[in-house]
Amino acid sequence: MKKTNFYFLIIIGILLGSCDKMVESIDVNTYQSQPKLYSYDELMYEVAFPSQGELVEIENGLTLRKIDENCYVYGLDMLLTKEQIEDLNDIINSSYQNQTRGTIVTQTKYNWPNKTIPYTFNSNLTTAHRNMINHAIDVWRTQTQIKFVPRTNQRDYVEFIAGDGNSSYVGRIGRKQEITIHKTLGTAGNMIHEIGHAVGMLHEHQNFVRDNAIIVHENNIKAAFVGQFKKITGNQHVHNSGIYDMGYPFSSIMMYPSLNSFAIDITQPTMTIKPSYLWGGSYRTGDIWISQRKFLTASDRAVVALKYEYPYDAATDTSLKHEIIHGPPTP
Numbered sequence: 105m106k107k108t109n110f111y112f113l114i115i116i117g118i119l120l121g122s123c124d125k126m127v128e129s130i131d132v133n134t135y136q137s138q139p140k141l142y143s144y145d146e147l148m149y150e151v152a153f154p155s156q157g158e159l160v161e162i163e164n165g166l167t168l169r170k171i172d173e174n175c176y177v178y179g180l181d182m183l184l185t186k187e188q189i190e191d192l193n194d195i196i197n198s199s200y201q202n203q204t205r206g207t208i209v210t211q212t213k214y215n216w217p218n219k220t221i222p223y224t225f226n227s228n229l230t231t232a233h234r235n236m237i238n239h240a241i242d243v244w245r246t247q248t249q250i251k252f253v254p255r256t257n258q259r260d261y262v263e264f265i266a267g268d269g270n271s272s273y274v275g276r277i278g279r280k281q282e283i284t285i286h287k288t289l290g291t292a293g294n295m296i297h298e299i300g301h302a303v304g305m306l307h308e309h310q311n312f313v314r315d316n317a318i319i320v321h322e323n324n325i326k327a328a329f330v331g332q333f334k335k336i337t338g339n340q341h342v343h344n345s346g347i348y349d350m351g352y353p354f355s356s357i358m359m360y361p362s363l364n365s366f367a368i369d370i371t372q373p374t375m376t377i378k379p380s381y382l383w384g385g386s387y388r389t390g391d392i393w394i395s396q397r398k399f400l401t402a403s404d405r406a407v408v409a410l411k412y413e414y415p416y417d418a419a420t421d422t423s424l425k426h427e428i429i430h431g432p433p434t435p
Contacts, residue, residue, distance in 0.1 A: 149286045150181040150294055152271030159328075167331030179307050180332050180366075181298065183273040183281075188214075208407050209304045214275030219412050221276075221302065222255035226265035233285055237264050240295035247400045247423065249414045250303060262302055270294040272301040293397025300358055300404070304411055308352075308359040309375060310336045317352035317381045325374050329366040333374065352381070353403040354393045362392030 157169040169177035176184045255261040267284040312335045362373035377391040402418035409416035
């Protein structure tokens with residue numbers, strides 16, 4: 105593959121909303137003494153086409169897995185077309201006026217028109233698959249302004265299909281694109297996450313400002329997965345001031361946990377909170393977080409609102425009142 109600049113356009117910034125909710129982090133010993141706090145399985149299968157394709161390295165030190173001439177795997181479960189790889193270095197002048205803490209492709213041509221995603225179900229889906237997917241769709245319908253409609257004759261649409269992993273293309277690529285649910289181990293949480301990619305969201309552990317908050321321990325990451333923990337470099341930053349900072353989006357539906365199956369030693373974290381990171385208090389050296397796959401946090405909702413240009417204010421979002429909206433999530 106010809107090397108090409110590969111710069112994701114990223115919205116990184118400050119989330120609108122109240123700062124009165126905090127959760128405590130947990131240390132490694134506490135985590136390891138309570139193994140039921142997090143199951144590796146749900147994250148383990150957020151992988152596209154396991155054991156398929158060849159590794160291709162491009163500029164920025166990013167590694168993709170080439171499945172075919174128009175399908176490349178990045179970040180384990182994100183699928184990119186050749187056009188996207190060649191296109192994503194373009195600087196798009198943004199009209200966004202506010203900031204959101206989040207990581208998302210900002211190019212509008214990958215947006216779904218009218219915030220609407222037509223979809224179909226492949227015939228290989230079981231009733232259980234359909235129920236999980238419908239639940240995930242309901243989460244997106246109720247927590248954002250993204251709409252989902254059964255496809256009639258729309259040219260661009262998503263097809264949900266069962267396969268060997270969980271995966272999705274990033275944003276709208278044109279014509280049919282698949283969101284895959286693992287045929288035996290997929291969950292509704294996996295589908296909430298994968299729909300996030302189809303909307304245009306990226307992984308938060310690759311957020312290019314992540315070094316302000318976390319440490320990535322590459323010496324404990326399997327060689328085949330090190331590239332999937334590299335930062336995504338943004339060449340477009342949106343700046344503003346005078347609004348509240350809710351800190352790093354640890355609880356995002358797009359965030360990976362500290363302990364995961366990509367580690368050489370799965371009893372030790374691949375990522376920890378930076379000792380100097382402060383948000384309403386100090387964390388201890390080596391503190392970790394668990395991921396969640398149940399709901400969209402304030403940062404998730406706000407970055408999608410920013411991308412699709414509709415108003416959102418976390419301070420007035422009453423549906424957040426019982427949810428973790430910032431910080432390392434704990435049980």
